[in-house]
Amino acid sequence: MDDIELGFGAITIDNATFKAEGYKFYEGLLAQMRQFKDSPVKVIQTDIVHYEAIKHIGQEISKARSSIDQALRSASKQLKLEKTDIEAARSLLSISGHESDVATARLEGYYEYIGAEKIESKRYLDLDILMQMYFDIHPPFEAGKDKKNEFPDAIALLALEGWAQENNTIIMAVSPDKAWKDYAATSARLRVVPSLAEALEKFQPYKKVVSIIDHIRNDSLLERENHIVEEIGRAIITSINSDDIWIDANSYLHFECKRVSATYLSHEFDRDRDGLVRVRIVRIDNSSIVLKVATRVEIEVEADFSFFVHDPIDDNNVSMGGNTYSTKETYHTDVLITLAGDFSKDFDAIAVENVEILETIRHADFGDIEPDWRNEYEEPELD
Numbered sequence: 001m002d003d004i005e006l007g008f009g010a011i012t013i014d015n016a017t018f019k020a021e022g023y024k025f026y027e028g029l030l031a032q033m034r035q036f037k038d039s040p041v042k043v044i045q046t047d048i049v050h051y052e053a054i055k056h057i058g059q060e061i062s063k064a065r066s067s068i069d070q071a072l073r074s075a076s077k078q079l080k081l082e083k084t085d086i087e088a089a090r091s092l093l094s095i096s097g098h099e100s101d102v103a104t105a106r107l108e109g110y111y112e113y114i115g116a117e118k119i120e121s122k123r124y125l126d127l128d129i130l131m132q133m134y135f136d137i138h139p140p141f142e143a144g145k146d147k148k149n150e151f152p153d154a155i156a157l158l159a160l161e162g163w164a165q166e167n168n169t170i171i172m173a174v175s176p177d178k179a180w181k182d183y184a185a186t187s188a189r190l191r192v193v194p195s196l197a198e199a200l201e202k203f204q205p206y207k208k209v210v211s212i213i214d215h216i217r218n219d220s221l222l223e224r225e226n227h228i229v230e231e232i233g234r235a236i237i238t239s240i241n242s243d244d245i246w247i248d249a250n251s252y253l254h255f256e257c258k259r260v261s262a263t264y265l266s267h268e269f270d271r272d273r274d275g276l277v278r279v280r281i282v283r284i285d286n287s288s289i290v291l292k293v294a295t296r297v298e299i300e301v302e303a304d305f306s307f308f309v310h311d312p313i314d315d316n317n318v319s320m321g322g323n324t325y326s327t328k329e330t331y332h333t334d335v336l337i338t339l340a341g342d343f344s345k346d347f348d349a350i351a352v353e354n355v356e357i358l359e360t361i362r363h364a365d366f367g368d369i370e371p372d373w374r375n376e377y378e379e380p381e382l383d
Contacts, residue, residue: 008191008203009169010042012160015052017174017196023057025110028336028358029196032282032290037115041203044163044171045111045118048156053107058099068093121155124162133158139182150179157183157190164189174199197292197334200282212289213279222269222277222293228352232335235355236297237264239333247303249366253320259304262361265328270294288340288353295335301364302326307371321371333359 013033021030036043068090076086095102111118132138133154142150157180164171169189173180176194184192193199216222222229242262249255269277270293283290307320335357341350 008041008172009167010044010164010171011036011199011203012044012046012049012171012173013196014156014173014175014177014180015049015056016176018053019056020176021196023053023060023106024358025106026113028334028356029200029282029292030110032196032200032336033114033116035200035283035285037113042167043111043114043116044160045116046156046159047118047121048152048159050107050118052152054100054103057103057106061095061099061102065094119159119163121159124159124166125155126158126162129158139179139186142179153177153179153183157187161187161189172199172202197280197282201280204281204284212281212284216279216291217276222279228337228339228350231352231355232295232337233267235335235357236267236295236333239357239360240264240299241360242301245301245361246363247366248363249303249305249325249369251305251307251369253307253309253370254317255305255307255369257303258306258322260364261302262364263300263302265298265300267295267297270296282336288338291337291339293335293337294332296330296332297361298328298330299361300326300328301361303364303366305369321373323369323372325366325369327364327366329361329364331359331361333357 011033018030021028024030033043072086072090072093075081075089076083097105110116160171160173171190173184173190173192174194174196175181175192181192181194184190193202222232240262242260245260245262247257247260249257272278277293280292281289282292302324303326304322304324306322308317309320310316311318335355337352337356338354339350340353
């Protein structure tokens, strides 16, 4: 296990990390940031990153609104639904307010939840240093690139540097951006790690982290049958929701997907070079710990398809039968496991308080499909 640096007085997250975590502020790793609220470790956010996040969240909201509008128009046309039903659905699926206002409210609510402080770049930015970095091509500026695009990163990094110097501390910055890492290599006040899980682990007490990880990994806690592994398996199965699966298929006929079901087959934890399960501890308190592992899940997706052609004379659809197809799909997900108990004793002394599956199956591709001409197809009974 790598050495763990201690002594950080603050932590900050860039927008690329928010995006990687799906802007799910109250789930998964982003929710674990709450451990810093009212703690000696401050959570800070630059206004540059704040406005960048607002822009990206707003774009996601705009895309979602467009998708809903397109789906409702299609439903109205193809399913012949009543206008009142369409408008009722539109009302249920809509939120009021401009995209940027909604995004701002979400971010501000999250800052309150984790106790984050937003800092103004202009207060801590040294313009002379910024210009020198630009013309001398110092990180985050790079030769051979359009350096103007690096100004937001440069402003954010210099603001963090100035804040850290004023507060006489070191900041842990979470960013997968190479420019941030290159800048931190020249900084006495800024350290950059690429993932939030790695950052959270570095804030845990060193000796306890080492002893717990050694126990979990070397004693094969996650590699043999026990109640913890069983709880993880059950949580993965529960997280699979066939309603969330987007079906892709190709056919020379028009078709509709009538029913989708998903069945769990297996899962396999990610392992390191030594063949041991990769484990990160993202939170420790007096009574419990939160672990992060990653796993590859295999499932079988089954779908019923009905086929039809459009009769332009009568302006209706003529059934061409149906068929049932199945396909195997795999996906990758992080898993957060909250454990409590005496970690110096056997597995039975450790209780599973919660298992959170951060991703699930979203897509299944059935390839080329056609009716089953050999058998008469019966429409499935829907619940």
